[in-house]
Amino acid sequence: MGKAVTINDVAREAGVSKTTAVFVLNNRPGFSAAEGTRIRVREAAQKLGYRRSGLARALSTGRIYTVGVVLRIDSGRPQDWVYSKDVLAAMARACHKARLRLTLIPFSSDAMLSVDDVADQRVDGLILVSHSADAFARQIYASGFPTVSIGSGYAERLVDIDQRGGVREATEHLLALGHTKIGYVLGSNPGIRAVEERRAGYMEAMQAAGLAPQCYTNHEAQACLTQAERPTAFVTYNDDFAWQLTVAARQVGLRIPDDLSVIGFDNTVLAETAVPPLTTIENPLDAQAERALKVLQCLLQGKESPTMAPLATRLIHRQSTAAPSGFSPQKEPKQ
Amino acid sequence: MGKAVTINDVAREAGVSKTTAVFVLNNRPGFSAAEGTRIRVREAAQKLGYRRSGLARALSTGRIYTVGVVLRIDSGRPQDWVYSKDVLAAMARACHKARLRLTLIPFSSDAMLSVDDVADQRVDGLILVSHSADAFARQIYASGFPTVSIGSGYAERLVDIDQRGGVREATEHLLALGHTKIGYVLGSNPGIRAVEERRAGYMEAMQAAGLAPQCYTNHEAQACLTQAERPTAFVTYNDDFAWQLTVAARQVGLRIPDDLSVIGFDNTVLAETAVPPLTTIENPLDAQAERALKVLQCLLQGKESPTMAPLATRLIHRQSTAAPSGFSPQKEPKQ
DNA sequence: CTGGGTTAGTAACTCGGGTTACAAAGAAGT
DNA sequence: ACTTCTTTGTAACCCGAGTTACTAACCCAG
Numbered sequence: 001m002g003k004a005v006t007i008n009d010v011a012r013e014a015g016v017s018k019t020t021a022v023f024v025l026n027n028r029p030g031f032s033a034a035e036g037t038r039i040r041v042r043e044a045a046q047k048l049g050y051r052r053s054g055l056a057r058a059l060s061t062g063r064i065y066t067v068g069v070v071l072r073i074d075s076g077r078p079q080d081w082v083y084s085k086d087v088l089a090a091m092a093r094a095c096h097k098a099r100l101r102l103t104l105i106p107f108s109s110d111a112m113l114s115v116d117d118v119a120d121q122r123v124d125g126l127i128l129v130s131h132s133a134d135a136f137a138r139q140i141y142a143s144g145f146p147t148v149s150i151g152s153g154y155a156e157r158l159v160d161i162d163q164r165g166g167v168r169e170a171t172e173h174l175l176a177l178g179h180t181k182i183g184y185v186l187g188s189n190p191g192i193r194a195v196e197e198r199r200a201g202y203m204e205a206m207q208a209a210g211l212a213p214q215c216y217t218n219h220e221a222q223a224c225l226t227q228a229e230r231p232t233a234f235v236t237y238n239d240d241f242a243w244q245l246t247v248a249a250r251q252v253g254l255r256i257p258d259d260l261s262v263i264g265f266d267n268t269v270l271a272e273t274a275v276p277p278l279t280t281i282e283n284p285l286d287a288q289a290e291r292a293l294k295v296l297q298c299l300l301q302g303k304e305s306p307t308m309a310p311l312a313t314r315l316i317h318r319q320s321t322a323a324p325s326g327f328s329p330q331k332e333p334k335q
Numbered sequence: 336m337g338k339a340v341t342i343n344d345v346a347r348e349a350g351v352s353k354t355t356a357v358f359v360l361n362n363r364p365g366f367s368a369a370e371g372t373r374i375r376v377r378e379a380a381q382k383l384g385y386r387r388s389g390l391a392r393a394l395s396t397g398r399i400y401t402v403g404v405v406l407r408i409d410s411g412r413p414q415d416w417v418y419s420k421d422v423l424a425a426m427a428r429a430c431h432k433a434r435l436r437l438t439l440i441p442f443s444s445d446a447m448l449s450v451d452d453v454a455d456q457r458v459d460g461l462i463l464v465s466h467s468a469d470a471f472a473r474q475i476y477a478s479g480f481p482t483v484s485i486g487s488g489y490a491e492r493l494v495d496i497d498q499r500g501g502v503r504e505a506t507e508h509l510l511a512l513g514h515t516k517i518g519y520v521l522g523s524n525p526g527i528r529a530v531e532e533r534r535a536g537y538m539e540a541m542q543a544a545g546l547a548p549q550c551y552t553n554h555e556a557q558a559c560l561t562q563a564e565r566p567t568a569f570v571t572y573n574d575d576f577a578w579q580l581t582v583a584a585r586q587v588g589l590r591i592p593d594d595l596s597v598i599g600f601d602n603t604v605l606a607e608t609a610v611p612p613l614t615t616i617e618n619p620l621d622a623q624a625e626r627a628l629k630v631l632q633c634l635l636q637g638k639e640s641p642t643m644a645p646l647a648t649r650l651i652h653r654q655s656t657a658a659p660s661g662f663s664p665q666k667e668p669k670q
Numbered sequence: 671c672t673g674g675g676t677t678a679g680t681a682a683c684t685c686g687g688g689t690t691a692c693a694a695a696g697a698a699g700t
Numbered sequence: 701a702c703t704t705c706t707t708t709g710t711a712a713c714c715c716g717a718g719t720t721a722c723t724a725a726c727c728c729a730g
Contacts, residue, residue, distance in 0.1 A: 006716055017680045022718065032677050054455030055394050056716035059685050064390065064457065066438065073427055082604060085420040092408055092441045101457070102439040103401065106431045120389030121686085122399065122436070243608065269417060273578065275610035341686055352710050357688065367707055391686035394715050456716085 013044035066101040068123035074108030090285035119145040125296045146299040150292045152194025159292040166281040166313030167201030170263045174233045183231035222248040232324040239264035239271045257322035276319035349379035401436040403458035409443035414575045425620035454480040460631045481634040487529025494627040501616040501648035502536030505598045509568045518566035557583040567659040574599035574606040592657035611654035
């Protein structure tokens with residue numbers, strides 16, 4: 001067990017002081033050493049199989065080059081996970097690029113996180129994913145621990161996308177196709193910024209068109225499909241809701257997109273693999289992750305980060321939207 | 336910045352020695368202290384906002400309570416990610432339960448991992464996910480760093496499932512439905528244990544039934560669908576291949592399951608959300624993750640882990656399999 | 671041969687906690 | 701009053717690096 005080779009062992013083996021060994025192995029600029037010494041130290045390190053402890057180094061330098069990603073893992077349906085996992089994947093790519101490690105700090109409602117557990121020195125900073133303004137988020141921000149939010153997160157120091165603009169564009173797309181009865185499926189977590197913003201985007205577009213907006217919960221939307229007065233198109237809070245709606249629609253004999261148009265949000269795998277593939281609003285996760293990391297690194301260097309405009313979204317045209325039946329002008333948006 | 340409150344500050348504030356402060360805050364068994372002292376220390380800690388450094392503690396105790404999960408993140412298609420992310424999610428749950436942290440150690444083919452980068456002390460041990468017997472896996476095992484493989488991983492110290500039995504059962508299910516021309520879609524990474532085992536399961540079942548096995552690559556399988564002599568059913572290496580096959584089949588006018596039966600592997604979201612939902616072999620990821628963690632913890636305590644039988648898989652009946660057309664006896668396996 | 675500059679190298683301290691071994695004070699026993 | 705045990709507490713050293721400040725030897729110029 002206790003066989004870790006330390007820098008002291010290396011120094012002893014090479015017959016130099018520990019300081020010298022450290023300086024040589026770190027190629028410390030401005031440190032002059034005889035070529036022979038350098039070689040002896042390197043060979044000693046090689047021979048002994050010396051491996052530097054990132055831990056001790058972190059203690060000493062104050063940076064462990066690791067960021068913590070806080071997200072909840074207790075949602076029941078696997079589909080709920082899809083988006084979180086996509087965010088995580090994006091964070092992983094961003095960290096990899098920035099040569100940082102990523103530590104997952106999962107939490108579930110049964111075991112609330114405490115600031116003390118999280119803000120020990122095992123991570124340099126934190127990324128909060130899709131957190132509502134809950135007790136933990138508030139506490140961690142209050143503690144001053146370097147923290148950035150991402151996704152539909154806590155409002156402070158939040159890297160955000162243009163949620164509102166995305167949904168507005170989606171709604172306008174349906175309007176352009178000729179729909180007039182367009183419903184919106186609400187996010188299930190009122191109070192979260194993304195939930196409110198997306199709804200607002202829908203409201204804006206409808207009001208601008210002079211049409212009456214109509215919001216539904218996920219459940220209500222599925223239930224209304226059999227009624228005569230149902231909307232001919234839906235914009236939904238996310239791909240999961242959109243997908244569920246297509247499944248429900250098929251079950252009551254409605255064809256997508258002929259009888260019902262549906263637009264999702266996030267462009268998860270779900271949207272891509274669904275039948276038919278879903279028109280959806282792309283959520284630029286990689287860009288968000290990179291930006292979040294950049295903000296965090298500013299924080300770690302003591303400079304407050306610049307405020308940045310929300311990242312742009314993009315409507316991805318696939319096959320779940322079409323003109324309402326009985327409406328001829330345009331048949332299908334060009335792919 | 337340098338405002339971290341240390342145990343020394345607490346001790347000073349409370350007017351006791353550092354040792355006493357440590358003992359009190361850690362509730363060290365067998366340490367007797369006057370009640371007044373205990374209170375003073377606790378209050379000092381509270382007042383100063385003392386937060387113990389997990390880092391320093393780790394350096395001292397040799398355990399950082401964090402495991403590293405090594406997986407590749409450079410596959411192109413998002414569907415490829417689905418399985419890896421499921422494994423990751425399972426590991427996250429297992430770690431959460433075991434009160435361990437999980438650090439993601441991503442790697443891509445462009446930046447090869449080195450043992451030195453990974454086996455610093457920032458993780459206690461490593462879980463290798465779906466690694467082929469590549470240079471890194473070999474090196475890390477050779478280095479003696481506590482490492483366990485999971486998924487279709489490197490063969491040493493591998494927590495495995497009954498890959499072979501799973502595919503055998505799937506094949507037998509198709510045989511029972513009356514299929515005689517059953518193809519198999521190979522995993523694309525020959526040499527990986529899972530790829531060979533799953534293939535072997537198919538071969539065994541076919542040979543036992545006295546039928547000629549026929550293996551295809553993913554591409555070949557999709558290409559052969561238009562030929563007269565095509566199989567009436569496929570067992571595939573994973574859900575992604577199965578899903579792709581159903582898409583390709585639909586494109587050439589084949590109905591699933593009426594004209595073609597397909598069985599996947601892993602029971603990812605893909606299988607659940609596909610149309611029709613795919614019959615597939617469940618891969619017990621949570622059980623694997625927990626077992627891997629258990630093995631790792633044995634390793635960390637110095638005892639070699641017990642060898643365990645591969646975990647059982649289970650065939651999940653959904654709607655992508657049926658009797659071949661023109662075969663009456665049983666119409667559909669009971670749900 | 672004397673002062674200044676370079677080259678080569680080091681002792682001693684820091685980071686923040688954990689642990690071991692021992693000391694001083696008070697209580698109890700004889 | 702003298703030992704012995706308990707309670708209460710502490711100094712000093714450990715983990716494995718990084719850093720600061722300083723020395724000794726040598727070279728060159730004046």
